[in-house]
Amino acid sequence: MAELLVATNDLADFFDASSPAVLVGPAFFAAFRKWESGWRVFAARLDESGDFRVTQDLDRALSPHVDPALWTRAPSFPAHILALLDSAPLALDAFASHLPPPVITVATAEDALARFAALLTGEISANAVALTQARAALSELRRENETLHGVMACALQALGGGPMGAARLVFASGVAAEGGPVHAAPEGRALARQTLSLPLQNLTTISLRIAEARCSSQAWLKVRLLGASAGLIHGSWLIEGDALRPGWLGLDLRFVLGDLMETAQIEIETLLPMGDALALSLDPAETEPFLALQSGGAPVPRGLALRVHRGDFGRRTLAPLYWNGSDIGCSAAFDQMPLRLAPRRWSEIGVIEGAVDFVALGGEPPRPVLALTPEQPATIGLSALNFPGCDVLEIGLTLLRNPAQAIRFLAELRADGVDIDPQPWRRLGGSTDLFVFALEIPSMDSGFDLRLTAELVEGAGPALLELTSIAGLRLQNRPRPRLHPPARAGATRPWEEELRARAPAEICSGVLVDHLLRNADDYAHIDLTVYDLNIEEAFYPAIRFKLVKTGASPALEFRRLPDWPGGFDVWPDLTVDAYGSYVRVRPEAEELDRLLAMMSERDGRMMRTLASALPQIVAMALHDPRLADEDSESWAAAAAQFAELAQVRAATLAREV
């Protein structure tokens, strides 16, 4: 059977299409070789045995001896060979399946060169036409791309400018009580990674649990959120050592991620000087090895204790705490779209001076309300703010009572204890009861602190001034000089706040106090979330509720909101107010029975579990520094009423069985 044989040394060149190529009969080879420039010529002939031989060595092509070691059988002719030029017709029927190039018979080498030049010219023309078409297609694609970008920008602005969307818990691993397994960061620098069993799609928050943190300021913890397929970093946070505290560490993304159907991964990078200790809680349940924290040689594969939340795309654009923008390398938000202060940051607003209440309506985070009298101004503060990529800090204030009165307020920014861009006093009052003003913030990598002081300058008081909103904005075409943080001038930071300390509990892994609200009319509530409530084989990853006290009458309030975990399967006896639907449960046997009868078995079990654990939960919540001034006995008594009722109920049930 006839073979297409190519000299082994020339095989690579034969199939290399980077330059045009031509096959020529031996008679023309010398001439083509002489003029070879930017293209390749191969000598080709049908030998006596019917094989077709191709080589760049004319002698080898003409040799009657075929050393098999020097020739390779090629399955086909390369498609880029322009032609086979020879002085005599060649019968290549036996090679029809190899798709030989066109065979052109010419008399002389000059004719051959001329024909070859014509072929080259034809190729160039064809490529030019194809190139023009491709450019036209590219132009059309660019126009469509621009349109899409514009539409996308409008859509994001519309979404981002509206009410902030809720975060929904979509992943909750198990967490052990005290003594559970941990990942202890080693001394020095270390990296660990974990694959999650969910995609990046619409993620907005991840939370880790710090089991132990005795870290100096030189230590740090970096957390990154990656896509497993492409390896791109979508979220990155850097927490300095002295900001690390035991308990849940919530890390928000700046934006809700898009429809990224790519497996999410978390990367943990730590730097621990000698003597420091940092440990992250692990899920006590064994998992698949590929879902475990890959840090080198743990005997039992376990993942981190994690909570992961999703949100609606475009509806949650935040200025996250600890955000490490340098990892992401992406620009800030679209122009004029606000980066709102993260909800949990509102709970960290500290009262520096004066009478300040907090108002939490429905499921919103609590807003500080400054009560002003002529004698008593009020000052509040918030530290470690970071609005990366933003030019201004937009602050909204609302005068709640007696608009005829006038107040003045001063907003100050500090970084490292040093004032940034001193501001004048501003007035609010008269016909204006809502005021939104902006402070220019230079772009800087470190955070800054905000302090707001308000005074009543007209009227008898009391005037109520609510800090309604805090957000960062990027302004179009603003030069953004980068400033390094000014050198420390030795000033202290007067507004440092302690993070919540959580005592390890036996019945739950932690209690997160969202806020305490106390009103003048003897109403108070603690808004809190219990994580990993575990009693007698019942386990609940998270339950949020308010323990309400109106005078001496306690109640439990459950709100039906997307970001309130642990709701009921079937909501009994819903009440509706301006902020949504809720259930209030009082510690009265008859009422409790009535509600339990309306609930599913699971919900009833949850209620009983929660009620019986309430004293311990409240005891843990009272450790929160913001509740330091509270009458712990009265709260404990409120909780005890529920626990007592639950125990009586349980005993009754046991007797009935």
Add this chain to the structure above:
Amino acid sequence: MAADVEAVVIIPVFRQPALLVEAVESVLSQDAACEIRALIVDDGCPLPQTRSVGLNYARASAGKVVYLRRRNGGLSAARNFGVAHALRLFPGFRSVFFLDADNRLAPTALRKMTALLNGAGPEIGWVYPDIDTFGLTENFSVAGDYSVLAHLRENFCEAGSLVSRRVIDAGVRFDESMRRGFEDWDFWLQAARKGFRGLHARDCGFQYRRRAESMLSGAERQREAILTDMREKHAPLLRARGLIRLEEREAPRFAKFEPGMTGVELFVDPRRRQTIDLAEANRRLARARRARQQAFFPGILVFSAPGALARLANARLDRAVLWRAQRLLDDRAIVAVRFDADAKRLGIETRDAANPDALAGAALLVARADALTAPDAPSETLNDLFSRTGAELAARAPDLSLAFTDLPVFATGIVEDLRHARKNFSTQNPDWRREWRHPRCDISDAYALIEPIGPVLPLVADPARPQVGFILPLVAFGGVEKVVLNYARVVRDHGCDAHLFVIRENEVALADEVRDIFQSVAFIDHEGARADAWDQIYHAAGASNCARTDFIPDGLGLLATMDIVLNTHALAAHSLMAGLRRQGTRTYVGLHLVELSAHGHPMGSPNVAVGFEHVYDGFLVISEQLRAWCMARGVPADKILLAPNVASYRADPEAIVRALTRRARRSKGDALRVLYLGRLDRQKGIDRLEEIMRATDRDSMEWRVIGGAVLDACVEEARLAALLGQPVEPPLDAPAALDEVFGWADVLVLPSRFEGAPLTVLEAQRFGCVPIISRVGAVEEMIADGVDGFLIDASRSETRIVEDFVARLRDLAGAPERLAAVARAAATRQAGASWDASLRDWLAHALPQAGQTPGPETGRHPGRPNPESA
């Protein structure tokens, strides 16, 4: 075209020039740690743009892209074309990726996949990605340990996979005749048949373009037709004896717990068990619960009293007991297996679980894992479960007894441990992608890909030893059974494993002999196996209604692991032969005699067998007469194999010598010792015997009559006893007793009306005991009349037949020299006979190279049919 090119991406293209750009760009964008080349194979695309795009990339890519063009031959041909070029252009390449022109790769895809493939063992032939689609966006999971069994049921390996050079070097290519789709599935099955396995590459970034209409959706519409062709092509992979090896490796059906053992034994064949520790067992169980499509844990738990399985193996009943228990678990949750000692019999009996004590005294408890350990399993005691949905099996054999009463307590403890241990494992679904595959707990459905088949007997054979199944309706003391046992002994001695399958009964006699010969004994306790309604007529003979569809799956399951089966007189088994041949089993039927009805009408096994001639590879007959009978009824001569009977038991050579010596010294005055040995019924001419005894001179003859009524009640027995002056002696089966009686007798009288090739004649001749027998059946092939025995014309009247017998006896009584000469001739005739010689033709037919030792490289007996061959 460098020798350092490690990975080649072959991109076939036909009518997709624009999308080709994305595919090629994705290859050029690879962030890989090795050299990669793209081979565009233009499969004769009529669109000039394809050539233009391909050439431009080839020209502009500095050698990283090669553009090839061929005449249109389909996707398979295009891929193979690319492989052929890759072998020549990049001789050192280590892997090849098949990227369709409308798909894409993420920049890190090849880096991840090559790292995975290069770091895997040599049996890993390819790594396959998740199926993440774009266009119509979906994400399908293909996670989990690779399983050939699962791959036989559905294809979860995209063609877009990275294939090792080893697979290419092994000759695996795409089937160019498959142009309607599923050619990638066929490719993987070819690789699996050569011993390669796949490996899942997680999150590597392969992107599959999904449009409303694709070649795959076209293939789905023709799915059944394509699958039929594929199943025929890969039949060796789908046969039970191959699947059971896969099952043993990937999805062992049993998990055994035993007091005193720290581990858990996983197995299919109870004689081949692998141990894992309890922690690993818990881990596998948790995985199987959490990801049903990705992981497997045995579905049947076996709680065993110490040594119970070993005792059952000794009794050869272990496989059959577990098979029967598995069968019962179709609609029961738990089976208690009790042991009963029986010195003479082997058997398995099913009893309804009416007896709560059955649980307490069980030697084995066999239970469905989901009934005990599933999260939603009701929390009831083992006793309650047994009462509600239990069954009992009783296994019977010599020395089969066990004193252990704490098995239920032990089992309860294990179940509690398994339930409790579950809480130590995460219940999170390990994969967010959509799962679409069948659960692995149903993986044994792969057996039914050829045809419906019940649970397969848990036997994983030694590949070097052919497995030969002997099918009988029963095993009592009949001649047919004795012949078959001898067949089995010879087969065993020729390097095979012999197995006994009993169709009509649940027990066998000759327990010790059966255990000695057979590797396993199994029973089909199925009503369909006993159904022989003679309502179908074939060739003027009654045929059995033995095509019961409910019986066939069970029967196939029991026998499908055999390489060869011999069916002797089991009517229902005929219906299994077609299915067994599709499983690659060579099938033979053994014929011993053509029976006659009471009216003289021919009936019986041979008549039924000729109706199934087309599903048998051979007919094993015991006489020339039967051979002629078969040929007369259209059985091809080349299919008929003669295996003349030989004495059924091994006689003591010294006893033979003593007998022959005594005969040589016999004098004229010695009484002629006359023996009748056989059934006492009309077929055997027992009425004639009575007349013969009456007519003979009791002074010159001593009579012994030995036998019992089997077929009919014998009214003559009392009269015979009166004639003898003593009761008729009971039947003998002990070799020493038979030696004694044949050594005692000078003459054997068989006035039968009907015979095949009676073994008694051969056994008597061996001792020089001269047979006098009616000329019926094939006896004239066993006796040269007047030379080594005497034949009495059976066509004459009853009176004449009796007279002829009497005359012959008187003649021999008065002619000791003649008697001695015939006796010597008879002994000489049988001295050279052996079952080995008798079965030579059959062994040569069934085992084409019988007698050769197994090949050491393959571990496969060269006589075994090659499972790889079509």
